[in-house]
């Protein structure tokens with residue numbers, strides 16, 4: 001069973017929609033300013049480029065975010081959308097020249113690129129494809145129309161350098177972000193995993209237990225809570241030393257992991273020589289069989305424990321409860337019942353399991 005780790009690719013759709021809306025507003029605000037500057041003969045071409053090409057591209061991007069599978073489309077549609085908007089601008093550039101010999105600003109292209117790369121966060125590979133295709137479009141215009149005369153190649157050079165610098169920036173941000181993700185995952189791991197056994201620690205167990213309990217209640221699935229405790233472990237430590245004691249704790253972890261190995265099982269080290277297992281979907285008989293397998297595994301391992309307590313080999317005691325649950329079932333109560341069953345197992349002579357009956361679950 002695994003804890004949730006935030007995904008690096010998770011997209012905040014609300015934020016994306018706000019950003020796209022801002023892009024739309026930006027285009028609309030350009031209209032007001034540009035129309036004041038452009039001669040009337042170009043107004044129709046201008047409307048086509050802004051409202052007939054760019055705005056529909058942006059609107060399409062916006063509407064696509066409502067698709068249920070948008071997450072899988074995100075990186076593909078984003079760069080194509082920005083490229084469409086850029087080519088809308090190229091088209092206007094050509095129209096201004098052919099209809100009125102007017103030199104329309106090319107710099108907007110860079111602005112669209114920066115918006116896509118740094119605000120919409122198009123990833124490096126797609127940013128690169130965007131930059132190359134934008135440069136190809138611009139080169140085609142310069143070659144076919146003398147809009148910028150002799151300094152066309154300089155304009156192209158500026159665009160090339162602008163994109164190159166932006167791409168370096170995108171790469172650096174991506175690398176930094178990946179490093180941050182790795183560190184974050186490491187921290188999450190250290191925070192949840194017991195270093196001696198590599199099992200979940202108590203904090204992670206409590207979180208998972210909560211979630212498994214609500215799944216069991218929602219899906220009418222039986223849940224089992226096992227508490228497993230090594231017998232007379234203090235004597236073992238005193239007799240054989242702490243390092244050998246650590247080996248036994250690791251062995252216990254290994255046994256539990258082997259027996260409770262399904263996706264719906266969670267094994268944790270609760271603390272010291274005590275372990276907790278939560279398992280979904282077992283009948284009471286199956287839970288008993290699993291507890292018996294844990295005891296048998298220690299018999300099979302036959303690890304000597306000849307010190308102090310008088311027991312011959314290392315063993316453990318197990319208290320468990322297997323029950324149906326509902327929304328009102330408390331994690332704490334299940335734990336208490338498994339714990340008192342463990343207490344009973346210790347009292348009856350250890351190296352055994354005791355099952356708490358689910359009728360004890362009702363509050364006293």
Ligand SMILES: Nc1nc2c(ncn2[C@@H]2O[C@H](COP(=O)(O)OP(=O)(O)OP(=O)(O)O)[C@@H](O)[C@H]2O)c(=O)[nH]1
Nearest residue numbers: 229230231232233234235237242245246272273346
């Ligand atoms: N080697 C080792 N020992 C540990 C670790 N954590 C706790 N212990 C020891 O586990 C022992 C637990 O002893 P107790 O709680 O008295 O229980 P016990 O001797 O196992 O007796 P019962 O549980 O009644 O069978 C203590 O001696 C702790 O020092 C650990 O990480 N490594």
